[in-house]
Amino acid sequence: MRFSEYFLPTLRDVPKEAEIVSHRYMLRAGLVQQTSAGIYAWLPMGYKVLRKIEQIVREEQDKSGAQEVLMPTIQSADLWKKSGRYDDYGQEMLRIQDRHEREMLFGPTNEEMITEIFATHVKSYRDLPKNLYHIQWKFRDEIRPRFGVMRGREFLMKDAYSFDLTKEDAKYAYQKMFLAYLRTYKRMGLKAIPMAADTGPIGGDLSHEFIILADTGESEVFAHKDWLEKDITGQGIQYSDREGLNAYYEELTSIYAATDDKHDPSAIDASNLVTARGIEVGHIFYFGTKYSEPMNARVQDSNGDMVTVHMGSYGVGVSRLIGAIIEASHDSEGIIWPEEVAPFKIGLINLKVDDAGCREACEKIYADCQEQGIEVLYDDRDERAGTKFKDMDLIGLPWQMTIGPKGLEKGVAEVKNRKTGEKSEVSIEAAMTKLAA
Amino acid sequence: MRFSEYFLPTLRDVPKEAEIVSHRYMLRAGLVQQTSAGIYAWLPMGYKVLRKIEQIVREEQDKSGAQEVLMPTIQSADLWKKSGRYDDYGQEMLRIQDRHEREMLFGPTNEEMITEIFATHVKSYRDLPKNLYHIQWKFRDEIRPRFGVMRGREFLMKDAYSFDLTKEDAKYAYQKMFLAYLRTYKRMGLKAIPMAADTGPIGGDLSHEFIILADTGESEVFAHKDWLEKDITGQGIQYSDREGLNAYYEELTSIYAATDDKHDPSAIDASNLVTARGIEVGHIFYFGTKYSEPMNARVQDSNGDMVTVHMGSYGVGVSRLIGAIIEASHDSEGIIWPEEVAPFKIGLINLKVDDAGCREACEKIYADCQEQGIEVLYDDRDERAGTKFKDMDLIGLPWQMTIGPKGLEKGVAEVKNRKTGEKSEVSIEAAMTKLAA
Known part of the structure; x- marks a missing residue:
């Protein structure tokens, strides 16, 4: 699912009626x-x-x-x-x-x-x-x-x-x-x-x-x-x-x-x-x-x-x-969703949607995930990186995979485990292999 | 599913309140x-x-x-x-x-x-x-x-x-x-x-x-x-x-x-x-x-x-x-259920549940179906053959497969297409291949 098309209205503010x-x-x-x-x-x-x-x-x-x-x-x-x-x-x-x-x-x-x-x-x-x-x-x-x-x-x-x-x-x-x-x-x-x-x-x-x-x-x-x-x-x-x-x-x-x-x-x-x-x-x-x-x-x-x-x-x-x-x-x-009930397994973050390389890499990852039956939410919105990271942490998908121009130069994506907070820079291929497991 | 265990209360009589x-x-x-x-x-x-x-x-x-x-x-x-x-x-x-x-x-x-x-x-x-x-x-x-x-x-x-x-x-x-x-x-x-x-x-x-x-x-x-x-x-x-x-x-x-x-x-x-x-x-x-x-x-x-x-x-x-x-x-x-919405694809009828050969053959077919993900309703009830045929026609599963002592002697099952009424005697193996398709 593409975030830009999804009916997913995240809120910045804490609703005051919510006690817990x-x-x-x-x-x-x-x-x-x-x-x-x-x-x-x-x-x-x-x-x-x-x-x-x-x-x-x-x-x-x-x-x-x-x-x-x-x-x-x-x-x-x-x-x-x-x-x-x-x-x-x-x-x-x-x-x-x-x-x-x-x-x-x-x-x-x-x-x-x-x-x-x-x-x-x-x-x-x-x-x-x-x-x-x-x-x-x-x-x-x-x-x-x-x-x-x-x-x-x-x-x-x-x-x-x-x-x-x-x-x-x-x-x-x-x-x-x-x-x-x-x-x-x-x-x-x-x-x-x-x-x-x-x-x-x-x-x-x-x-x-x-x-x-x-x-x-x-x-x-x-x-x-x-x-x-x-x-x-x-x-x-x-x-x-x-x-x-x-x-x-x-x-x-x-x-x-x-x-x-x-x-x-x-x-x-x-x-x-x-x-x-x-x-x-x-x-x-x-x-x-x-x-x-x-x-x-x-x-x-x-x-x-x-x-x-x-x-x-x-x-x-x-x-x-x-x-x-x-x-x-x-x-x-x-x-922090346990994997079996998570709405999507992976949140794919495109840091720079107006960059052709980032777009192309993300589209390929997105298509690969769909082909392999991996549920992915692709944040393709034209929003600031900070907003995307905050939203992705808020909705709590087990894995985040971030694609930006700097990483792409080195051929890597950043993969973050939402639960442990652990981040690693790995090749996109290695990331896909890891997340498909 | 075994008919004997299933909550499937079929009725002989036509309920009088039903107009259509x-x-x-x-x-x-x-x-x-x-x-x-x-x-x-x-x-x-x-x-x-x-x-x-x-x-x-x-x-x-x-x-x-x-x-x-x-x-x-x-x-x-x-x-x-x-x-x-x-x-x-x-x-x-x-x-x-x-x-x-x-x-x-x-x-x-x-x-x-x-x-x-x-x-x-x-x-x-x-x-x-x-x-x-x-x-x-x-x-x-x-x-x-x-x-x-x-x-x-x-x-x-x-x-x-x-x-x-x-x-x-x-x-x-x-x-x-x-x-x-x-x-x-x-x-x-x-x-x-x-x-x-x-x-x-x-x-x-x-x-x-x-x-x-x-x-x-x-x-x-x-x-x-x-x-x-x-x-x-x-x-x-x-x-x-x-x-x-x-x-x-x-x-x-x-x-x-x-x-x-x-x-x-x-x-x-x-x-x-x-x-x-x-x-x-x-x-x-x-x-x-x-x-x-x-x-x-x-x-x-x-x-x-x-x-x-x-x-x-x-x-x-x-x-x-x-x-x-x-x-x-x-x-x-x-x-007569269209196959895509049928509750089970196959109705398996055991004509003689007190016959060891029939029971064994049916249990094997039943297990094979489950292994292959074929939905099967196995009529293992101690009922007359006529009752079983009538019930199976009534509930309308696309295929019926009947196992009886006479057929078993020849190594065959009777396979009936509920829609066309067409029946054929084929080896159990051939029947399974046909129905798995």
């Missing part, structure tokens, strides 16, 4: 624009990142055996009356009347609807287990939306729902998601620590929050220092390996980790304790028959008896993750 | 499920098709130079008061009050919002042209939703918006979309005929509908017989070739084609006229400054004067297209 760093950088880097309180439009570069995050979430769900569906945003209130949550949900639920004065709502979550869909079609234990997920926009009418996409009103969530014949099977489904989540975050360059959590309005008796550590996190968390070093993505474990998965789960959940409200200082030796700020990026629940009972989701077991299915639900805050990634990975100049 | 064939087959093939009047959940196989269609639309928009954004579903009423459409829109607009009693709405289209986003950031002619699109769920509160996803209330639309300095540039933007649309439909196995249309509530003075022909189409259309034979995808024309594009556009739009309300029998010789039923699958508009004027979207031109930008908007009914494709491509047994 991810919000400031998302506005300044032209990723999003607020259209109403707590509601955002995603501009091209922001949407590109969001889609990459969404795709990682999708791939890891698929690998775990979950199947993707898409439920609509607008739901009938009747569903929620059946489960008993219609009144409980309070003012956070966006309630709507349609033209026929039917009570509708913008879904804040989908336990009721997926249970009804399941119950319509699945009648036999032979069709179990099932885990159905969707990645859809939700609405929660927060009284005071803030922190940009971290606590917006309209937000993108991946929510999965598992259906099993027994509690034991449901626990296996839960453990699969537990592993899938840790692998998902890892691929985004994040380390999320699972912490036993309260189940809140979803209900049930088993729940974990996934928390990433960031100095600017919203809450205080407590964890054993082992979490920091350990690889926690269960390398080599197959989802089909029920025993191996269980052993992995038992091992991880025996290591201390707790949110503020669950912390018990007597449960861990102070010398092993790490106290930090955390951001919640996922939440999983096992809640048994809480929804299947009222929604009448029952299947015939192998004896011909009708059994109410056991369920769990599993959420990842997809749009929130962008904010969380920036909170965890930035410096004073801007965002 | 695409709706019947979408329900029977387990693609969608209605959750409220005119609102559907997409089940795994239906969503797989929807995402393929969406991806084709996206790729063709990108090729034309449009840039993808995502605007939220919930909009502020204030925007629509600015443009004057808030009162015009009537009961089809789903109006909402949030907890602070602010007037909101579920967007039926996005002219206002995108114009405001544009106007916030773009101030100079140097940043033009721009074409921004998004693929997002819309809501229109139809008084009588019907025909399944063909006229649902919550539906997925691709809508693009172009911004140009002059009317001439806007026409160029319009012609790019005109070509992109014909290429989009072609890739889905459809031939859409562009027909001059009324602009309706969007406004403006230039508009085309894109209509595909299907016996079950919603309206009568009239076209020169040349349309039927002609390749209309402007082969070889680059979007950057303004003159070539214009000549192509002028040529195509000189060939007679008209919807019912625009038809003029005196304008075409009866011997050249084809009368048919049609389904609208896209609609494009040039409307000049209708929105940019009230929303104050102005840029500085090269003389330093402020100029109101010229706009167009361009819609493709993404979810509607699934219905339209089925209307255009089915038989008495079920759907």
Whole structure:
């Protein structure tokens, strides 16, 4: 993409409504624009990142055996009356009347609807287990939306729902998601620590929050220092390996980790304790028959008896993750994207666009990148070098490659690693080889 | 995917609420499920098709130079008061009050919002042209939703918006979309005929509908017989070739084609006229400054004067297209998916799952397909052969490959082309080579 043609409105000034760093950088880097309180439009570069995050979430769900569906945003209130949550949900639920004065709502979550869909079609234990997920926009009418996409009103969530014949099977489904989540975050360059959590309005008796550590996190968390070093993505474990998965789960959940409200200082030796700020990026629940009972989701077991299915639900805050990634990975100049979610791998800076040699060299690099499938943003604007460097640091692409008349005389480009700040002068060929790797 | 594990609830009976064939087959093939009047959940196989269609639309928009954004579903009423459409829109607009009693709405289209986003950031002619699109769920509160996803209330639309300095540039933007649309439909196995249309509530003075022909189409259309034979995808024309594009556009739009309300029998010789039923699958508009004027979207031109930008908007009914494709491509047994949008390329039928040889052969084919990236649905269910054949015809995958004990003795599989019905007995190896092509 050429910067001169891209709809990428970077801002010099710090927007005054933005209280936290991810919000400031998302506005300044032209990723999003607020259209109403707590509601955002995603501009091209922001949407590109969001889609990459969404795709990682999708791939890891698929690998775990979950199947993707898409439920609509607008739901009938009747569903929620059946489960008993219609009144409980309070003012956070966006309630709507349609033209026929039917009570509708913008879904804040989908336990009721997926249970009804399941119950319509699945009648036999032979069709179990099932885990159905969707990645859809939700609405929660927060009284005071803030922190940009971290606590917006309209937000993108991946929510999965598992259906099993027994509690034991449901626990296996839960453990699969537990592993899938840790692998998902890892691929985004994040380390999320699972912490036993309260189940809140979803209900049930088993729940974990996934928390990433960031100095600017919203809450205080407590964890054993082992979490920091350990690889926690269960390398080599197959989802089909029920025993191996269980052993992995038992091992991880025996290591201390707790949110503020669950912390018990007597449960861990102070010398092993790490106290930090955390951001919640996922939440999983096992809640048994809480929804299947009222929604009448029952299947015939192998004896011909009708059994109410056991369920769990599993959420990842997809749009929130962008904010969380920036909170965890930035410096004073801007965002530092982990490579897997970066909107482009390389920022190509032409220092002198009115110089024929610079133009020619850049055009060749640009064409080569496209041919090799390397995503590149080419700053071909007629702007001062300082502006280009500042913009490129702000938007945080992993690599910068700068072409100027002096370097060209020597046949070299300057290559900078955004994260380490390391710069080197190398031949254009060597730079291409390095960046194609 | 294994059928036994897939959430693919096929139905024997014809759902009585379904009036048209695409709706019947979408329900029977387990693609969608209605959750409220005119609102559907997409089940795994239906969503797989929807995402393929969406991806084709996206790729063709990108090729034309449009840039993808995502605007939220919930909009502020204030925007629509600015443009004057808030009162015009009537009961089809789903109006909402949030907890602070602010007037909101579920967007039926996005002219206002995108114009405001544009106007916030773009101030100079140097940043033009721009074409921004998004693929997002819309809501229109139809008084009588019907025909399944063909006229649902919550539906997925691709809508693009172009911004140009002059009317001439806007026409160029319009012609790019005109070509992109014909290429989009072609890739889905459809031939859409562009027909001059009324602009309706969007406004403006230039508009085309894109209509595909299907016996079950919603309206009568009239076209020169040349349309039927002609390749209309402007082969070889680059979007950057303004003159070539214009000549192509002028040529195509000189060939007679008209919807019912625009038809003029005196304008075409009866011997050249084809009368048919049609389904609208896209609609494009040039409307000049209708929105940019009230929303104050102005840029500085090269003389330093402020100029109101010229706009167009361009819609493709993404979810509607699934219905339209089925209307255009089915038989008495079920759907016939064009290969580019088929949920799987091959349906692999194991005739005797309790036969070790059949199981082994099928598992090998299944593994080979996955290794080669060929999408396959493996019917490994313990069901009668008749049920499997019926289901496979109903869901309409392009190829069926059947493995039974008798064939295996001879070392052959039966390969059937769903569209032509042609069957052949070939060695499994030959079948794989043929289907991998």
